[in-house]
Amino acid sequence: MPRFAANLSMMFNEVDFLDRFDAAAKAGFTAVEYLFPYDFPAEMVAEQLRNAGLSQALFNLPPGDWAKGERGLAALPERRDEFRQSVAKAVDYGQIIGTPLLHMMAGIAPHDDPATIASYRDSVSFAADAAGVAGIGLVLEPINSRDMPGYFLNDFNRAADLMADLSHPNIKLQFDIYHRQIIHGDVLVALEQMMPIIGHVQIASVPKRHEPGTGELDDYRIFAALDALGYQGYVGCEYRPAGGTLEGLDWLDKV
Template sequence: MPRFAANLTMMFGEYAFPDRFGAAAAAGFTAVEYLFPYDFPAEFIAEKLSEAGLKQALFNLPPGDWAKGERGLAALPEREDEFRQSVKKAIDYGRVIGTPLLHMMAGIASPDDPAARIAYRDAVAFAADAAGAEGIGLVIEPINGRDMPGYFLNDFDRAVEIISDLDHPNLKLQFDIYHRQVMRGDVLTALQEMMPLISHVQIASVPRRNEPGTGELDDFRVLRELDRLGYQGYVGCEYRPGGETVAGLGWLKGI
């Protein structure tokens, strides 16, 4: 069975964010992820993890102004200085919290814009170098345009090309099963082909992004395939519970 990490941004919304750590541990999780920790001091997050006996699986670099629709800075050449400061901030948090991975969001930009393509490639290389110097891995994730219109990294093949071309030992792929199914389907074949590059997986049902097993894809077959392929990382439960979080965890018994 894969190791699951509760996504505290989406799950356990019945609680204030600081209380979600204890709630996840009480529900049986041993690790967590979330989008951003930056509303709280890193030491506070580390304390919550320690109190709950949890491991940190992953969190994201600062995305810019999320409330205004910004979804990362990496592909925005005019924001290079701000992007590099965001890398430093994420690494400072990661060092204190003890995360093995950081996810770098690309931003809203046309993937056909040459300036955006150059900026993004340079940003990936910079962030991978900086994180690697601290022993922290970096992942990039293709995100579908239905959920995030205009997102720069909206293609799995492009992500694989960038990772392969840069050939940085610290740079890997974040494979979100939900996004892959929405974008292209063919989930099992993609996992088989891309497994050497994958260091983090996320799951949610399609199309409503609720608990696994409630949508069009056989999520349990996909999870069994991860086991067969020897995947050793976490599977982040990045889904929106259809009701109360704990009441919806029965899907874990189906694996």
């Protein structure tokens, strides 16, 4: 059975963010992930995590101005200095909170423009080096263009090719099953082929991004495949509950 991490940005929204740690632990989770911790001091987040007896799976680097639609800075050459400052902030938070992984969002930018390609490659190497010094891994996640139009990294094969080209031991693939199905399909074959480079997995049903088992995929077969492939990391539950969070957790009893 995979190890599941509750995504506190999407789940347990019935309570304030800092109260979601305890709520997740009481619901039976042993680990959590979320988009961003930066609205709170890192020490405060670490205390909530510790008091709830939870492990941290990962969180994201600062994305720029999220409210204005920014989704990362890595592929934006004109934001290079701001990006590097965001890396330092994320690594500092990561060390205090104790995360093994940081996810670096690419940003809204053309994926075929030489300037954005060069910026992204430079950003990946810079962030991986900075995180590596702190003993933290860096993961890259392709995101589908339906949910996030114009997102720079919207192809799993391109992500894998970049990782192979850079050959940086600190960089892994964040394999989101929801995004994979929408972009390419062929989830089980891709998991088998890409397992050596996968550092984190996330799950949500397709197409409505609700609880596993409520969409077009056989999510339980996917969980069994992860076990068979020897996946040892967490599976982040990055889904939007169709109703109340607790009422929707009966899917866990079927795994």
